[in-house]
Amino acid sequence: MFINYLSSLPGAVAQGIIWGIMAIGVYITFKILDIADLTVDGSICTGASVCAVMLTSGQPVWLALIAAFIVGMLTGLMTGIFHTFMGIPAILAGILTQLMLWSINLKIMGTSQIALDVSKNNLLVTNRVAFLGRTVLILTIFAIALIALLYWFFGTEYGSSVRATGANLGMSRAQGINTNITKIFGLVLSNGIVALSGALLAQYQGSSNNNMGKGAIVIGLAAVIIGDALFGWLAKNNFALKLLAVVFGGIVYYIVYSTVIYIGLDADLLKLLSALLVALFLAVPYWKNKYFSSHADAAKRKKSGKEGKENA
């Protein structure tokens, strides 16, 4: 039994890295742009679908991954257009795209499920035990390359303007940044990455199916939150290390997942627990602000200062 648990760990690590990559996409919208983007529940499956269709029609795996990335970016573009040019609140814009994608993903696949097999299809990663070492290695290289690219991008002039958009919208406009475009850009990049992780996930689990994205946003957020809570202090202000922390967050999530199943907890309850965990952690900064922080004091001071001025 315990041997079973131990032998499940490499798989948990591999799955954790895939979801860590997905969570990097979530990090871009949630942490950098300050938008909760629900598109990802659909775009992860879009990436998986595109990849599965391409692989089963005999295309090389690298092309399938690029195609998944590009189609994923288009899903982000859709949400971005809903949000900026059509003025729809970000959450709703994401939900609308997500629902559209449910139909679109079915049309891409032509069915609700496509099976992939490492012996028939040319897969980059798989959960077959014989290949697990290679799978973990490839995923690690993938994650590190992605982090390096993003570290570079968010250090550039344009990347800085995307960060500024999330940090202070009014200031960004006053500094001449077209915040509609930077928001769209962030959503496009994020969903491209999420779709890429979906493509990897489909290969890893040997199938793409129309329900695989359900609750993806919550797992992504959990990885971001766990990563920040456990490794954030190590990352200090280094952006690359922060992204690395997110990937570790994904790995920890899946190791806990395996452990909880080993202990014998009902696997049906895992989504419930994940959501509660995320809710709790999201509440922490709010509670901090409300009851403990110097910001609350500052706000109070400012208020009384204003009254003072009016009475002068």
Place this chain on the structure above:
Amino acid sequence: MLELIDVRKTFNPGTINAKRALCGVDLKLNEGDFVTIIGGNGAGKSTTLNAIAGAWPIDSGEIKIDGANVAHLPEYKRAKYLGRVFQDPMTGTAATMEIQENMAIAARRGAPRTLRWGISAKEKKQFREQLATLELGLEDRMTAKVGLLSGGQRQALTLLMATLKKPKILLLDEHTAALDPKTAAKVLELSDKLIAENHLTAMMVTHNMKDAIAHGNRLIMMHEGRIIFDVSGEEKQKLTVDALIEKFSQTSGEEFANDRTLLSK
């Protein structure tokens, strides 16, 4: 330079909350003008600055900068001409970004943002020197997050950022109002210095009549969405607070003394 021609703005038109905030504002600034703007709460001072900056489209009228009508340009495009500092110290800077990153973003106002590295070594050196002139010790904290700074420090930084790339017009909207008196005086002094050194054209909204008289070469009083008083040069220098109050009751036909929120002495 800047010219406003019959600028009008009504908020929430056609509803019971309709508010005519600008009722035909005409104003022409000359190169190098430093205008102070006073007026009661809701007079339309901030709305005037926001109209220039393009926070929302105006209903009618023209806003010309160097002869070109910019009234139809979105806010981010007008930013090329404008440096802005707001009342709330939180609004002018990105709290989660470093001091030097904020400055690098401001240094690129109006310029295309490319895939070059966001801040150059040369800039870092230059920023350090410019921060040193603030005498707040910020030059040694260039990689600190702006969120860690005090309100006064943030306001001084915002001012510096607004002038890094010389703006055609500097818009200051009660930018010292949220600061304690000592810090407010310092930031005001800094504003004077930056405006003089860079030969800027500036508009400064203030509730402090003494400041309005002491600073700048021109003074404008607003009331109910209109400019009701406009003095410059020698005439402005001779103004006193009492004369201003007198002027206000004359032109607006309202009793100044009863409205204690109007203008603080």
